[in-house]
């Protein structure tokens with residue numbers, strides 16, 4: 169009994185007698201695949217799929233993350249600087265800035281194909297310039313998140329978007345970090361009128377330096393394109409008129425306006441360092457003296473001061489010898505350019 173249980177010789181014997189492996193057919197796997205493809209018109213479906221994919225990739229050739237040629241890091245420094253005074257910015261087409269440029273030289277979006285809306289954060293979006301920019305972005309179909317601490321911005325400037333699913337408003341000071349998933353960042357947050365930015369100079373420079381650092385950090389983390397609204401004041405008390413973007417200015421680091429001028433100069437430096445060092449796609453717009461609807465009556469800039477004084481039938485106050493000059497721009501023209 170014990171020896172029967174242990175003995176396995178008869179099992180091996182049986183198996184070897186009955187096993188006769190099939191001869192290996194070299195083309196078996198290929199013919200199986202071909203037969204599978206031809207069954208139930210699967211081949212037709214594959215070909216139709218390839219045709220649809222080809223069509224889709226031809227219609228949407230460019231990736232949004234692609235950098236514009238003017239930002240290529242191997243170009244000489246001055247050629248690679250992507251800042252443009254607002255007066256010169258319209259040389260870049262709207263389509264180019266949307267990333268449709270490379271495969272679509274006419275810049276036209278084919279009929280029947282709607283552009284996919286971008287997710288955009290606008291810091292200072294409840295302010296005078298910011299709110300006009302928000303109107304424009306919403307009108308072209310983008311989703312906008314406004315970040316504002318309401319120091320000079322006002323809810324009334326963006327109230328008409330409340331209830332729009334493409335609009336969000338966050339009360340937040342950019343000197344504190346913020347994490348959002350966005351495609352583009354328009355960084356406008358900072359008081360721009362001399363009266364307002366001189367009110368708390370330390371806060372002004374902190375907003376420009378720490379606030380810009382925070383927003384550039386966000387751009388780097390989420391791969392968003394970044395636009396800094398800078399100022400004509402980076403030229404200081406310029407010795408060249410009109411100022412070219414290559415002019416470095418005649419600046420004063422210790423004056424009463426330096427909190428803003430030097431703050432914006434540092435913000436430009438940070439922007440370019442994030443571009444060169446971290447590959448962030450950036451724009452810098454040096455805005456000159458802007459005026460238009462939603463400007464506060466107490467803004468303190470010359471246009472609103474003169475208008476307010478004229479309405480009150482008071483004499484206009486001209487500071488200094490009155491020989492100073494400025495480039496003025498209507499706000500809706502400005503937001504078309506940025």
Ligand SMILES: O=c1ccn([C@@H]2O[C@H](COP(=O)(O)OP(=O)(O)O[C@H]3OC[C@@H](O)[C@H](O)[C@H]3O)[C@@H](O)[C@H]2O)c(=O)[nH]1
Nearest residue numbers: 360361362399400455456457469470473485486487492
């Ligand atoms: O009531 C006034 C106000 C201003 N001015 C003068 O008008 C000129 C323009 O002054 P504004 O207060 O409008 O402002 P500035 O042009 O100096 O700077 C402004 O424009 C450029 C932007 O980048 C800045 O952010 C913004 O503050 C100055 O020479 C100023 O002294 C007057 O003569 N009377």
